[in-house]
Amino acid sequence: MDEDEPRGGPEAESVSDAAAGGDGTGHGPPSAEVVLPCLDEAQALPWVLGRIPAGWRAIVVDNGSTDGSAEIAAQLGARVVTEPRRGFGAACHTGLCAAAAEFVCFCDCDGSLDPALLPPMVASVRSGAADLVVGRRRPTTGGAWPVHARAGNAAVVRMLRRRTGVRLGDIGPMRAARRIGLLDLGLTDRRSGYPLQMVVRAADAGWRIAEVDVPYVARSGRSKVTGTWRGTWTAVRDMRAVLRGPQISAGPIGEAR
Ligand SMILES: Nc1nc2c(ncn2[C@@H]2O[C@H](COP(=O)(O)OP(=O)(O)OP(=O)(O)O)[C@@H](O)[C@H]2O)c(=O)[nH]1
Ligand SMILES: [Mg+2]
Secondary structure, three states, rough: OOOOOOOOOOOOEEEEOOOOOOOOOOOOOOOOOEEEOOOOOOOOOOHHOOOOOOOEEEEEEEOOOOOOOOHHHHOOOOOEEEEOOOOOOHHHHHHHHOOOEEEEEOOOOOOOHHHHHHHHHHHHHHHHOEEEEEEEEEOOOOOOOHHHHHHHHHHHHHHHHHHHOOOOOOOOOOOOEEEEHHHHOOOOOOOOHHHHHHHHHHHHHHHHHEEEEEEEEEOOOOOOOOOOHHHHHHHHHHHHHHHHOOOOOOOOOOOOO
């Protein structure tokens, strides 16, 4: 990827040079952390970590990369956590469990989404306007979101609406919520169903779920899911399993943990 290529939207806020973050005093966790599931994203990491908002911390969850992603992320100041079990959900959940901040965000690590757009999403949670904010992917470059992947996503949001009443335009991977609330959801999916299970359980628990548009550009590096039929099929199967699962209420938000 060309690191100078503009990827964020107009509302992108100031971003850090180093992704290390902190609370400004050197003590205690930062106010927000961004969990970045990472499987062979060496090409995208410099841009992604350069877009982490100032004062926040990036948690790169290395999921068995063989292209030096973990070393690159560490050199760029991110906290690197290792999750040897493959799976998008395994990586995301390990990042969530490793986090310590009040607010936790998720963002893909492939350069398709801009972490600099996360602060307004966190602000909505902080203000109480929403409990979970999901970024609705709006493709801004050709090839960012292949037709079959969009069709699968549209089918999933219809099923989500039937199952929960929640109207979303996308089961987007870019999110923001309170860490404690997310942990209380007790998410069990460790593969592609993780983002959907998060929304389903949040809805079942009575969370207010908001959606904001986020630009979506073609990923850097090799496509692993939406660009392949096998990956798409696995994702659809995982999501169906989530929607067929039992209704589990997570209890009130912010239970002590
Ligand atoms: N596919 C996949 N991605 C993983 C895994 N572990 C971590 N990831 C990361 O999860 C994020 C989302 O995965 P992507 O491969 O971008 O999935 P996608 O956006 O649906 O599809 P493509 O971008 O077309 O590959 C990326 O940052 C991956 O590096 C895993 O086991 N499988
Ligand atoms: Mg991607």
